[in-house]
Amino acid sequence: MSTTEWRQPANGKISPPRVGAVGYFVLSLVCLVLAVSGPALVVALIVLDADFPWWAMLLTVVVAVFLVFFAFTLWRTYHHGRRDTKLIEASGLPATAEILSVGTTSWGEGEGVRLGLRISGPGFETFEAPFEWKHTDHFEVGGRLAVLVEPTARLYLVRP
Known part of the structure; x- marks a missing residue:
């Protein structure tokens, strides 16, 4: 019996572990919107040149960084799931x-x-x-x- 680690697509972090083409495309678009919305919010506040307190600008930057990180992490999980799904369906x-x-x-x-x-x-x-x-x-x-x-x-x- 094998003792080497076996895994599911995306290491089982998504359910079902199989990631289809349409689901991957939709999720990629959602991640793109999330990743762009954070920095866009920061740019909008700078362009508006509103007199916001320093903590509001800091909070906006923190939210922007979080959105970019979250979007990238989510996309990466589904990207690996899609890659693994294509591999296993082709040669499984x-x-x-x-x-x-x-x-x-x-x-x-x-x-x-x-x-x-x-x-x-x-x-x-x-x-x-x-x-x-x-x-x-x-x-x-x-x-x-x-x-x-x-x-x-x-x-x-x-x-x-």
Whole structure:
């Protein structure tokens, strides 16, 4: 059994881990608007030449920096997810995941499910990996799920 770390697209930070072309495009536009709005706000305050107190200008700069950082971080997560999704869909091998354990996990403000999986199939060594999903569908120990595995990149994509 493999002990080297396997991961989901974007390291499982997004759900579903698969990132489609349309979702990636829309999210990229949202990130662009966020990244531009912060500095635009600072420029607008400078151009307006309003008599704002120093703390208001400082707060505006802090908000601008936060917006740029947040937009870049969000875009980067989805960019890596999209890259990984394209790779695994192009060259992934079909496999089967046996559910070894079922638990709960927090997923944002809601509750999700955490599964312990043993993934096996032709062309790679069997490995165990966790899988978190935002939907609390009925999963049972011993159940099986379809999986795509990309052995060279050590990626797996569960298809619940």
